Amino acid sequence: MKKRNWIAYPHIVWMAIFVLVPVFIVLYYSIVSISDNGIQLTLKHFARVFEPLYLNVFIRSIELALISTAICLLLGYPAAMILASKNLSKRNMLIVLVIIPMWMNFLARTYAWMTLLERNGLIDTIVKAIGLPPLNIMYTDYAVVLGMVYNFLPFMILPIYSVLSKTNKSVIEAAEDLGATPMVTFKRIVFPLSLPGVMSGITMVFLPAVTTFVISELLGGGQYTLIGNLIQQQFTLTMDWGFGSALSIFLMILILISMGIMSKYEKENEGGGLW
Amino acid sequence: MVKSLSKKIYLYLIFFFLYAPILILIVFSFNGSKSRAHWTGFTLSWYGQLFHDQQILTSLYNTLIVAVISSLFATVIGTAAAIGISRMRKLPKAMIINVTYIPVLSPDIVTGISLMLLFVFLHIPLGFITMLMAHITFNLPFVILAVLPKLKQLNSQVFDAALDLGATPMYAYKKVILPEIMPGVITGFLLAFTLSIDDFVISFFTTGSGFSNLAITIYSMARRGIKPEINALLTLMFISILLLLLLVNYRMSKDTKNKA
Incomplete structure (x- = not known):
């Protein structure tokens, strides 16, 4: 059979120009300093990344993203289990209902949270009506975590649901027949089988959460800087492309390392993905 | 009985959480005043004014035009590429698929700034064209990832059979391969289209002041009030x-x- 690989060439050329070349441009900006004396190799941008001020931004971002991921898992896993236990036609309808919010512009949805959370906003009004002191969580870490959980919860529910709904029911029945309590069945059978879904859920929540700059800007009020905000500021405010590029590369390295760790646990991706 | 009831309540609470902000948006679209927090009476006037607001209508049009062109373009190139890739030997195949994965795995912000640096480097003014190219770039991998599994399921002998029966390669692709992988192609297209409509971060970095989509317009309003x-x-x-x-x-x- 004659090979007709040439039809892949437009894609290959496109990827080379728009994916590979940009990677090298970012690398280039991160290791040169451009001044009146010309262009020189330098490590000063990377040295700045490791200054305590900026390292703390990385640590804070990772902390908030981890907390949000954990909450998503705690809220999402039971939801996915309940969804998977429904009968087929009901299930499809409910899954569509989980997906629909993701199709609404996420900026507008995050903005709507401002209405709910702000001083004298809806939630505070309700809380006050009950007689409790107002929460005032707007522009705090709580608001940022809430925004992350809200925006990324479907990314946790869907992959876990897709694995759970494919789990062979007879395995669970066998465990029950053999005298396992529901708790033991869950711990020894259901949860281990759903791990691929849990893993991709964690990845799909953690990655966007750790790099977001919109949620922290709107709900954190801009005073709470995350990595995303820091990178964005380098390209839109301070115009320090070298430092911004170094931050991006450091971020990419961190993500590659954490994904390497994740994929070690995820032997074969058996239908754990979204598609 | 109690157990199934508590399950039901839990599910309702999750859905309430997911839909609360959307409910707020809908309720306040009928609000008498411009306030985003206080209800001052029912009106339909915003719906009337919407169709006279040039800024919003233009950005809606921009969003749709970028989404349509970029997802169609990505679907054509991506489907062709998937067919080509599926026929390659192991090593070049793995290499190309890995590079294709890069935009999927990179954070949006990194994809955004790296493309912006590319366009600045090439002296292409930021605007419609650059945003379109950026959208094609992040759409392509999703089309390929949707089509490749379908090609894997395909019986390769069907294509040879078509050739043996006298079909030209082009004709065999059109009549044999394409119908078989069509579900994957459509999934890829829909995925690309939704991603494009929804994108804010990459668009934000790859467009200039003259061209904004809906997400960018909303972002620019968020500070002063939407x-x-x-x-x-x-x-x-x-x-x-x-x-x-x-x-x-x-x-x-x-x-x-x-x-x-």
């Missing part, structure tokens, strides 16, 4: 999405019932 016309537009979008999906779902569940 216009109620936006709430009206999103309400209309929400209702159309809801109707469309429920219709598709209804037809699909009818199909599965008929099959079973």
Whole structure:
């Protein structure tokens, strides 16, 4: 059979120009300093990344993203289990209902949270009506975590649901027949089988959460800087492309390392993905 | 009984959480004043004004035009590429797929700034063209990832059989391969289209001041307060999405019932 690989060439050329070349441009900006004396190799941008001020931004971002991921898992896993236990036609309808919010512009949805959370906003009004002191969580870490959980919860529910709904029911029945309590069945059978879904859920929540700059800007009020905000500021405010590029590369390295760790646990991706 | 009731309540709470902000958007699209927090009476005037707001209408048009062109373009190149890639030897195949994965795995912000640096480097002024190229770039991998599995399922002998029976390669692709992988192609297209419509971060970095999509317009409004016309537009979008999906779902569940 004659090979007709040439039809892949437009894609290959496109990827080379728009994916590979940009990677090298970012690398280039991160290791040169451009001044009146010309262009020189330098490590000063990377040295700045490791200054305590900026390292703390990385640590804070990772902390908030981890907390949000954990909450998503705690809220999402039971939801996915309940969804998977429904009968087929009901299930499809409910899954569509989980997906629909993701199709609404996420900026507008995050903005709507401002209405709910702000001083004298809806939630505070309700809380006050009950007689409790107002929460005032707007522009705090709580608001940022809430925004992350809200925006990324479907990314946790869907992959876990897709694995759970494919789990062979007879395995669970066998465990029950053999005298396992529901708790033991869950711990020894259901949860281990759903791990691929849990893993991709964690990845799909953690990655966007750790790099977001919109949620922290709107709900954190801009005073709470995350990595995303820091990178964005380098390209839109301070115009320090070298430092911004170094931050991006450091971020990419961190993500590659954490994904390497994740994929070690995820032997074969058996239908754990979204598609 | 108690257990199933608590399950039901839990599910309702999760859905309430997911839909609360959307409910707020819808309610405030009927609010009498511009306030985003205080209800001052019912009005439909924002819906009327929406159709006279040039800024919002232009950005809606921009969003749609970028989404349509970029997803169509990505679907054509991506489907062709998937066919080519599936026929390659192991090593070049793995290399190309890995590079294709880069935009999927990179954070949006990194994809955004790296493309912006590329366009600045090449002296292409930021605007419609650059945003379109950026969207094609992040759409392509999703088309390929949707089509490749379909090609894997394909029986390779069918294509040879078509050739043996005298079909030209082009004809065999059109009549044999394409119909087989069509579900993957459509999934890829829909995925690309939704990603493009929804994108903010990459668009934000790859466009200039003259060209903004809906997400960028909303972002620029967020600080001063989003216009109620936006709430009206999103309400209309929400209702159309809801109707469309429920219709598709209804037809699909009818199909599965008929099959079973």
